[in-house]
Amino acid sequence: MIYDVIIVGSGPAGLSAAIYAVRAQLSVLVLEKEYMSGGQMLNTYEVDNYPGLPGIGGFELGVKFREHAEKLGVKFINIEVRHIGEEEEGRVKVLYTNREEFRARALVLAMGARHSSLGVPGEKELAGMGVSYCATCDGAFFKGRTVAVVGGGDAAVEDALFLARGCEKVYLVHRRDELRAARLLQENLKKCGNVEFIWDSEVTAIRGEEQVECAVIRNKKSGTERVLDLDGVFIAVGMKPNTEIITNILQLDKNGYICASEDGITEKPGIFAAGDIRTKHLRQIVTAVSDGANVISSVETYLEGML
Numbered sequence: 001m002i003y004d005v006i007i008v009g010s011g012p013a014g015l016s017a018a019i020y021a022v023r024a025q026l027s028v029l030v031l032e033k034e035y036m037s038g039g040q041m042l043n044t045y046e047v048d049n050y051p052g053l054p055g056i057g058g059f060e061l062g063v064k065f066r067e068h069a070e071k072l073g074v075k076f077i078n079i080e081v082r083h084i085g086e087e088e089e090g091r092v093k094v095l096y097t098n099r100e101e102f103r104a105r106a107l108v109l110a111m112g113a114r115h116s117s118l119g120v121p122g123e124k125e126l127a128g129m130g131v132s133y134c135a136t137c138d139g140a141f142f143k144g145r146t147v148a149v150v151g152g153g154d155a156a157v158e159d160a161l162f163l164a165r166g167c168e169k170v171y172l173v174h175r176r177d178e179l180r181a182a183r184l185l186q187e188n189l190k191k192c193g194n195v196e197f198i199w200d201s202e203v204t205a206i207r208g209e210e211q212v213e214c215a216v217i218r219n220k221k222s223g224t225e226r227v228l229d230l231d232g233v234f235i236a237v238g239m240k241p242n243t244e245i246i247t248n249i250l251q252l253d254k255n256g257y258i259c260a261s262e263d264g265i266t267e268k269p270g271i272f273a274a275g276d277i278r279t280k281h282l283r284q285i286v287t288a289v290s291d292g293a294n295v296i297s298s299v300e301t302y303l304e305g306m307l
Contacts, residue, residue, distance in 0.1 A: 002092060003027045005299050006104035008081050009242075011039020012285045013275025014110035015065040016292025018074045024300055029102065030069070031095065033080035038062020039112045040276075041285060044128060048140060050285055058128075061285070081245055084271075091306065093270060105306060106270050106299045109258065110292070111242035113276040113283070118150065118235055122206035130212025130232045135159035136284065142232045144168050148215055150203055151236035157181035157189050159236050164192040171228060173198045173217060206233055241277050253279050264295030272298055 004026035007014045014030060015037060021028040036042055044058030053061065070076070083096040084107070093107040115133035117123060123131055132138040135149070135158075143166040149159050152174035158181075164170045172189070177199045179186050189195055198217060204225070205216040215233055218225045241257045243250075250266050250273075251259045257279045264272040274291035276283045 001027075001103070003029045003102070003104040004303060005029075005106040005108060005296075006031060006093070006095060006102055007108040007110055008095070008245075009039070009110035009112055009275070009277075010037035010066065010069075010076065011110060011112045011275060011288060012041060012062075012065060013112070013277075013288035013292045013295075014039075014108070015069050016289040017108050017110060017274055017296050018069045018292075019072060020293050020296040021299070022069070022072045022074050024296060026296075026299070026303070028074060029104070030074060030076045031079055031081055031097075031102065032076060033078070035078065036062065037066040037076070040114070041065075044134075044137065046128075046141070047137070047285065049137065084245060084249055090269060106272065106302055108264070108272045108274055108295055108299065109246065109277055110274045111245075111277050112288075113239045113241040113257075115235065116238040116240055118203055118237065120203055120205050122208070123233075123235070126206055126208055126212050126233075129210060130208060130230075131206060132232060132234050133236070134284075135162045135234050135236075136282075138232075138234075139163050139166065142167055145231035146229065147171070147232040147234060148173055148203075148228060148230050149234045149236060150174075151238075152176060152179045152181065153236070153238070154181045154185060155238075156236035157185040159234050160195060161185070161189055161192070163234065164189070164195050168194065170195045171198055171230075172196070173201050173203060175202050175220060176200065203233070239276075239283075243277060262291070262294055263298045264291060265298050270302060272302075 007030045010032040041058040041062040079097045085094040095102045146169040148171040150173045204218045258273040260266045260273040260278040272295045274295040275288040
């Protein structure tokens with residue numbers, strides 16, 4: 001069987017695309033390597049900025065998205081795509097897995113991205129319980145509290161600026177003695193009276209019972225350690241797009257994201273990108289859902305041109 005469109009990945013972008021595809025009366029298949037759909041939503045304890053559903057758990061929201069798609073008749077297969085090829089002079093896309101092959105006239109890549117982690121004790125255990133990778137997602141829960149931001153790039157400084165507006169105290173922990181962020185961002189952050197810089201340092205452990213209580217900070221030059229009493233730790237040391245299967249197929253930017261704008265169109269006819277995997281400024285659930293809708297509009301236009 002040759003589907004109209006195959007969607008790889010079932011986070012918010014992939015699920016939104018699936019919903020819009022089936023409503024457009026396209027034959028659609030979703031391939032997902034993980035046991036559950038939802039992507040990064042599944043690791044978010046509480047989502048407070050998705051319109052109409054304040055305070056909903058990320059896991060619950062992921063389930064609702066999947067149920068919506070299934071109710072409309074979207075077909076899902078749990079399988080990992082290993083390689084992508086083409087047939088009929090590019091008019092048919094072939095997805096190779098360890099079990100079988102799948103074919104479609106159009107392909108939507110929605111594999112998302114993953115946050116780089118510190119890999120320290122307590123980080124994984126306290127994720128969603130004070131450990132966060134998204135200040136704009138979770139910062140509102142820490143109003144009037146004390147938090148630390150780990151990192152030194154634009155994302156870390158932007159997170160610290162955002163948190164400084166509502167938190168009593170913000171520590172910025174950076175492993176070097178100067179930031180990598182844009183100069184203007186640095187200047188704005190240094191003007192904040194409730195931000196303290198901790199230079200040449202790294203987090204070696206995050207501690208707490210059911211919630212973050214403190215973090216152990218080690219100075220890389222002196223080797224001395226200190227313990228910061230904290231309510232939250234925001235980790236901003238980068239993200240890694242899940243583009244391993246297409247590195248030799250599509251153009252990627254310097255950070256490894258697929259070069260595609262809001263319409264999801266890539267330089268390869270018939271291959272589209274949606275969600276966190278593509279170049280974009282803001283990576284949120286709501287922007288991923290928007291990508292899913294936009295990309296199917298582009299797919300429809302492409303398929304009409306094939307007739």
